[in-house]
Amino acid sequence: MDKRTFLRAVNVLEKQYKILPRRERPFKILIHGILSTRTKDTTTFPAQDRLLKLAGSPEAILKLSEKQIRDAIYPVGFYRTKARLLKATCRVLLDEYSGKVPHDKKELMKLPGVGDKVASLVLVWGFGLPFIPVDTHVSRVSQRLGIVQKGTKPVKIEEKLESITPKNRAIVLNHLLVTFGREICKPISPLCGSCPVYELCEFSGKIYYKNKSNKLINQKLLS
Numbered sequence: 324m325d326k327r328t329f330l331r332a333v334n335v336l337e338k339q340y341k342i343l344p345r346r347e348r349p350f351k352i353l354i355h356g357i358l359s360t361r362t363k364d365t366t367t368f369p370a371q372d373r374l375l376k377l378a379g380s381p382e383a384i385l386k387l388s389e390k391q392i393r394d395a396i397y398p399v400g401f402y403r404t405k406a407r408l409l410k411a412t413c414r415v416l417l418d419e420y421s422g423k424v425p426h427d428k429k430e431l432m433k434l435p436g437v438g439d440k441v442a443s444l445v446l447v448w449g450f451g452l453p454f455i456p457v458d459t460h461v462s463r464v465s466q467r468l469g470i471v472q473k474g475t476k477p478v479k480i481e482e483k484l485e486s487i488t489p490k491n492r493a494i495v496l497n498h499l500l501v502t503f504g505r506e507i508c509k510p511i512s513p514l515c516g517s518c519p520v521y522e523l524c525e526f527s528g529k530i531y532y533k534n535k536s537n538k539l540i541n542q543k544l545l546s
């Protein structure tokens with residue numbers, strides 16, 4: 324898919340979903356990002372809220388024991404490891420960044436538990452900078468649409484997306500593709516029959532899934 328077609332697809336999706344830029348406290352996004360690895364949003368958000376209610380700053384989190392953190396974030400995936408990483412990250416924030424979350428990708432990636440995706444998440448949602456974190460939804464949608472080839476690694480997908488997306492639109496792109504990926508371009512059985520960018524999509528299985536989802540829609544209408 325060339326840049327022009329990609330931007331046409333983004334236009335269509337922007338009109339459909341009307342996503343507004345999201346801004347939250349960088350520390351909150353950092354906690355969210357660390358907790359979210361291999362964990363569903365429905366588990367991550369309540370866990371993050373429980374922890375931040377208990378301790379809303381690096382200083383306060385350092386005062387908690389690892390057990391208290393574990394109890395607050397359970398049942399996120401790898402909660403034991405994440406409890407350790409959270410404490411280690413808060414220690415580094417206090418010792419090296421005066422308790423503030425850095426707004427530089429390289430610096431962010433020095434923090435324990437912070438990889439490429441979490442760093443980009445903090446930069447876009449916490450600081451409003453044009454970064455496009457690539458999670459499972461962004462990765463799948465980018466490959467199916469044909470923005471990148473099948474099997475492209477997330478870090479390369481991010482590079483590609485950031486190189487072809489105007490900066491003012493990059494700040495909503497993650498949220499836009501995640502929403503689209505959850506609602507229409509689902510992991511199993513995408514709803515190609517209801518897809519607003521069907522004509523632009525390069526996914527080879529789209530005719531099969533279009534017929535399948537149309538059949539499902541007809542069945543629902545008849546029942």
Ligand code: SF4
Nearest residue numbers: 508513515518524526
């Ligand atoms: S046509 Fe199907 S595979 Fe392509 S973007 Fe739409 S839902 Fe996804």
